[in-house]
Amino acid sequence: MLESISDAFYAVDHDWRFTYINRKAEQVWGRPRDTLLGRRIWEAFPKIQGSEAFEAQKQAVREGREMTIEVMSPTMGNWVEASIYPSADGLSVYFRDITARRQAQQALLQAKEMAEAADLAKGKFLAAASHDLRQPLQALLLFVDVLKPHVRGSQGATALMHLGRGLDALKELLDSLLDMSRLDAGVVQPNIxxxxxxxxxxxxxxxxxxxxxxxxxxxxxxxxxxxxxxxxxxxxxxxxxxxxxxxxxxxxxxxxxxxxxxxxxxxxxxxxxxxxxxxxxxxxxxxxxxxxxxxxxxxxxxxxxxxxxxxxxxxxxxxxxxxxxxxxxxxxxxxxxxxxRTIETPVTAVEPATAGRGRFAVVVDDDAIVLLGLETIFRDWGYEVLVAGSAQKAVEGLSRTGRRPDLIVADYRLREGRYGTEAVARIRALYDDPGSAPIPGLILTGETGPDCERDAAAHGLGIIHKPVTPRQLGQALGELLEASGKGGATGRDC
Known part of the structure; x- marks a missing residue:
């Protein structure tokens, strides 16, 4: 039976001398078994001393238990799987070449690592593309709406209408492509x-x-x-x-x-x-x-x-x-x-936030064009506006005006590794009053990952993703003001 099996096999006695070697082991080692029988294992194969394979065999003898190991063979230089069986007569070892299997496993591991690296690179590209592509488009969408009352004549109005439709198509394409990328990258987490x-x-x-x-x-x-x-x-x-x-x-x-x-x-x-x-x-x-x-x-x-x-x-x-x-x-x-389970919720009308009525808005964004577009649209809506490129600039401006904002709109990712949530927190801290609700805040961002959504939620802020149309921005602000009970409020001095 031992001569016909596909595994190589050998047996040694308690003195580590070969007592049996089958034909397969003879073929694997490329040495006649008659020259090996009766010799100690380390005399026949000097490289085995101190090797992982030999130490495992000694451990099996010491502990009196069977073992199966995968090791690099010190005698052949390839990977083998060895099954070791101690007995009253000594030790029996079956071993087989698993080099091809190990190479396949290594190739699979490398492919997995490459795929994970590609996913990481895809995620980084997605974040960068989302932010950088959305910024200029956001400014364009705002300025198209600002231009409408200043365009005279049917020819200009038609051209502006076509410009708006083109930008809407670009927004739709960008939103759809980024949505597909986010879904494929697995970064969208449902909130059930x-x-x-x-x-x-x-x-x-x-x-x-x-x-x-x-x-x-x-x-x-x-x-x-x-x-x-x-x-x-x-x-x-x-x-x-x-x-x-x-x-x-x-x-x-x-x-x-x-x-x-x-x-x-x-x-x-x-x-x-x-x-x-x-x-x-x-x-x-x-x-x-x-x-x-x-x-x-x-x-x-x-x-x-x-x-x-x-x-x-x-x-x-x-x-x-x-x-x-x-x-x-x-x-x-x-x-x-x-x-x-059906939950009855009262339906309340949301006053359009596009009726600013003198409300005081603070807008924080580090992109100058987007900031200018937001300032223009807010002023056209009837807001008084303080714009700033950073939280520090906003705080400095507020200290000069001495007026408590009615709402804060901030980009999520600002310069020098700062975040819009921090800017909102710093502005709110200036008017920290236990008897009043925090100033309503909205994060307007080109980020699409879950981190900014979690961060905004932790600060009690609304979030809307660039690029947004003025109508979408107005709707989000209206819901924000209604939820905070400031739908009809105007700015007030602190």
């Missing part, structure tokens, strides 16, 4: 909570009804008093992408947004009467840049990233999405969510 679906529906319908009306479409939203266990922001993005997809591919008829309970789950359906999806395209619609009936890459039909983002968010949230479609008749997308 009980989310009432009704307000979410109302917000989405209010945003897209004007767009639908401009195309001659009817956008119908059913009442929904149910709640789901989900991430509010990510679910909103899923539904928005589906509504936008329906708007792009529906030329006549209607778009319906509905919810219903089924099988212990909440189903959200977005249904349209559009061009439909051919059966051979149903699986491909989830791929990046795949579009049905748009070989010319018409920008009016979007970028081909919306459904790819829906699929990734579906997997991240574990919210399956089903699609059914008939070419020429329309398409239905259904998201399945876990039901949550």
């Amino acid at each position: 909570e009980i989310v009432p679906v009704g307000p979410l529906f109302e917000h989405i319908a209010a945003s897209y009804r004007p767009v639908a009306a401009a195309k001659g479409l009817e956008l119908h939203m059913s009442a929904c008093n149910a709640a789901a266990r989900t991430d509010r922001t990510l679910l909103t993005r899923m539904v928005r992408n589906l509504v936008e997809n329906a708007l792009r591919y529906t030329e006549s008829g209607r778009i319906d947004i509905e919810c219903r309970r089924a099988g212990g789950r909440l189903l959200i359906e977005v249904r349209d009467t559009g061009i439909g999806i051919p059966p051979d395209h149903l699986e491909h619609i989830w791929e990046e840049f795949h579009q049905v009936g748009n070989p010319e890459r018409d920008r009016n039909r979007g970028l081909g990233l919306g459904l790819a983002i829906v699929r990734r968010l579906s997997q991240l949230l574990n919210h399956p999405v089903d699609v059914q479609s008939k070419p020429g008749q329309g398409t239905s997308f259904v998201i399945a969510l876990p039901l949550g």
